[in-house]
Each structure stands twice: as C-alpha cells, then as structure tokens.
Amino acid sequence: MKLTVIKSVLALALLASLVAGCDSSATTSTSSVAIDEIKGEETAVLTDAPNVPPPITRKHATKVIVNLDVVEKVMKIADSTEYTFWTFGGSVPGKFIRVREGDLVDFTLKNLPDSKLPHNIDLHAVNGPGGGAEATLVAPGQSARFQFKALNPGLYVYHCATGPVGMHIANGMYGLIMVEPKEGMSKVDKEFYVMQGDFYTKGKYEAPGLQEFDQDKAIQENPDYVLFNGRVRANTGANAMQAKTGENVRLFVGNGGPNLTSSFHVIGEVFDKVYVEGGDLINENVQTTVVPAGGSSIVEMKLQVPGMLNIVDHALYRTFHKGALAQIKVSGDENPEVFNKIKTQK
Ligand SMILES: [Cu+2]
Numbered sequence: 001m002k003l004t005v006i007k008s009v010l011a012l013a014l015l016a017s018l019v020a021g022c023d024s025s026a027t028t029s030t031s032s033v034a035i036d037e038i039k040g041e042e043t044a045v046l047t048d049a050p051n052v053p054p055p056i057t058r059k060h061a062t063k064v065i066v067n068l069d070v071v072e073k074v075m076k077i078a079d080s081t082e083y084t085f086w087t088f089g090g091s092v093p094g095k096f097i098r099v100r101e102g103d104l105v106d107f108t109l110k111n112l113p114d115s116k117l118p119h120n121i122d123l124h125a126v127n128g129p130g131g132g133a134e135a136t137l138v139a140p141g142q143s144a145r146f147q148f149k150a151l152n153p154g155l156y157v158y159h160c161a162t163g164p165v166g167m168h169i170a171n172g173m174y175g176l177i178m179v180e181p182k183e184g185m186s187k188v189d190k191e192f193y194v195m196q197g198d199f200y201t202k203g204k205y206e207a208p209g210l211q212e213f214d215q216d217k218a219i220q221e222n223p224d225y226v227l228f229n230g231r232v233r234a235n236t237g238a239n240a241m242q243a244k245t246g247e248n249v250r251l252f253v254g255n256g257g258p259n260l261t262s263s264f265h266v267i268g269e270v271f272d273k274v275y276v277e278g279g280d281l282i283n284e285n286v287q288t289t290v291v292p293a294g295g296s297s298i299v300e301m302k303l304q305v306p307g308m309l310n311i312v313d314h315a316l317y318r319t320f321h322k323g324a325l326a327q328i329k330v331s332g333d334e335n336p337e338v339f340n341k342i343k344t345q346k
Pocket residue numbers: 086118119120160161162168173
C-alpha cells in the first residue's frame with residue numbers, strides 16, 4: 001500500500017516536471033520566434049561616405065533587400081592623380097548598409113557588364129561560408145543572390161574576397177554594414193561614415209596622371225596613400241563634415257586595409273564613448289582607438305567648442321605625407337568655460 005502511494009507520488013512528480021519542462025521549452029521557443037519573426041520586407045537605404053542611412057526605428061525583424069553593384073571606374077585619388085578603383089556601389093568606401101539584429105538580409109550582388117574581372121563579397125556580419133563569398137562570386141554582367149540572418153549586432157566590414165584578395169581590397173573594395181541591436185542605439189545628433197584604406201601606386205604620392213597598382217609596394221606594406229574615404233582631401237575644407245557645438249556626434253569608423261592598422265584619433269576632442277572593435281564593449285574617455293585592418297570602431301564625442309576638428313591616423317607620417325586626414329567643421333558659440341585662450345601683455 002505504502003509502496004503504491006510512493007509510486008503514485010513519484011509518477012505525479014515526474015509528470016509535473018515533464019509538464020514544467022514542456023512549458024518552459026514552449027515559452028523559450030515561442031519568445032525566440034517572436035524576436036526573430038520576419039514581418040514584411042523593405043529595401044535598404046544605402047549611402048556613400050560620409051553619410052549613413054537613418055537609424056532603424058522599427059521594433060520587429062524584417063526582410064531587408066540589399067542590391068549592391070560592383071563598379072570598376074577611374075576616379076581621382078588626389079587632385080591631379082587618377083586611379084582605377086574597384087568599388088561596391090561606385091565609390092570608396094562602398095555603400096553603408098544598416099540593418100537590425102534578427103533581420104533576414106536578402107542580398108544581391110551585381111557585377112556591372114563593363115567590369116573586367118569577377119568579384120564577390122565577404123560580409124563579416126555573416127555566419128556562413130566565406131561570409132557570402134562563395135555564394136556571390138560573379139563574372140562581369142552577372143548577379144548572384146543569397147540570404148543571411150543578421151544574428152550578431154555590431155559594426156562590420158565587408159570586402160571583396162576574390163583572389164588576389166589583397167589587390168581587390170587595395171583597389172577599394174570594402175565598406176561597412178551596421179547591425180543595430182534589437183533594442184536600438186542611443187540617440188545622437190549627427191552620424192558620419194569614415195573608412196580608412198591604404199593604396200599602392202607606381203608613382204609617388206600625388207604624382208600626376210593615371211597611376212597603376214604597385215604589387216611590390218603592397219607586399220612590402222609600404223603605401224603611397226593612407227586615406228579616409230578614398231581620396232586625398234575627400235572630407236576636408238569645403239567638403240568637411242559639419243556639426244555644431246553641443247551636438248553629440250557618432251562616427252562609424254572602418255578600416256579596409258589591406259595592410260595597415262589605424263591609430264584613430266581626433267585632434268582636439270576626446271571620445272566620450274568607444275564601442276571597442278565595433279562590438280558591445282563600451283570604453284569611455286578614450287584619446288586614440290585602434291582600428292585593425294578588416295575591423296571597425298564606433299566613437300562618440302560631444303562637441304564642446306567651435307573650430308575645425310582634424311581626424312587623423314596618429315601614426316602621423318600617414319597624415320602629413322600620405323593623405324590620412326578628414327575634418328569636422330564645428331560651428332557655434334565659443335565656450336570659454338571649457339577652452340579659453342588668455343591674452344597676454346607684451
Ligand atoms: Cu573584387
């Protein structure tokens with residue numbers, strides 16, 4: 001009799017635990033489906049540097065259609081110097097792509113008919129073979145399509161991975177894709193896209209005319225140009241990025257390489273926040289942040305005083321002799337509590 005009772009109690013306990021187990025697994029799987037459930041579809045807004053697409057405001061995952069063209073074209077690398085760039089979308093760096101964690105990205109890469117070579121794309125945000133490289137290898141005039149789930153939030157480099165890979169990257173084939181976390185990013189006043197790359201030409205820095213790629217210099221990691229946004233003075237002077245005092249500015253920073261690591265620095269400002277390597281880790285009060293080749297960083301700074309902010313690679317020969325300079329023009333009232341030049345009597 002006693003044994004029967006014990007057995008019944010045990011059976012009930014087992015049943016209860018099974019039911020509880022079922023319940024908890026049912027809850028987990030339901031909530032994970034709810035987070036990632038794809039509702040509707042939209043076509044991605046793609047932008048050229050220094051512009052970024054608007055922040056994502058939707059609270060659900062969707063199918064994001066990305067159409068990116070590979071364009072081989074001659075452009076100025078300096079005022080009197082031309083270079084045959086290979087690009088994602090017609091400029092260097094390539095188009096900025098912005099999606100949300102959990103989105104299904106439906107990606108089509110088209111290699112324009114007048115290209116001379118096959119190309120593909122490896123997006124570092126992809127969990128899958130070659131980051132999409134195998135699925136997207138396309139000859140001139142062809143296109144290829146694949147889908148991936150944006151599982152990991154963060155700022156990721158994408159690049160061409162067609163051999164010789166170093167050469168395709170050295171010719172400008174890289175850009176950034178931001179996967180916003182599902183809870184969104186903090187609000188800021190301005191956002192800009194700044195991407196570094198190193199370039200290797202037969203002629204010296206700013207030698208006039210159309211310059212060819214120099215393989216030996218690339219192997220020696222001895223670039224003639226180290227540039228922000230693909231051109232000497234791309235975003236300086238009249239083309240500087242614009243902001244105002246009191247604004248909080250976010251820079252999405254990438255480094256295509258192919259070779260150099262960037263010591264990314266803004267002269268006359270402090271990074272209040274750095275998303276280290278473009279991931280979740282936030283560092284605060286940083287002077288110079290490392291951006292490796294094939295890596296990224298997100299930096300934020302509240303602009304305190306007016307003037308021209310110089311964005312540099314603090315390996316400074318690259319800035320003064322190889323072109324690594326971009327600028328943010330800050331307008332607004334002086335703020336003598338933060339910075340005040342004292343007049344001295346002679
Ligand atoms: Cu390529």
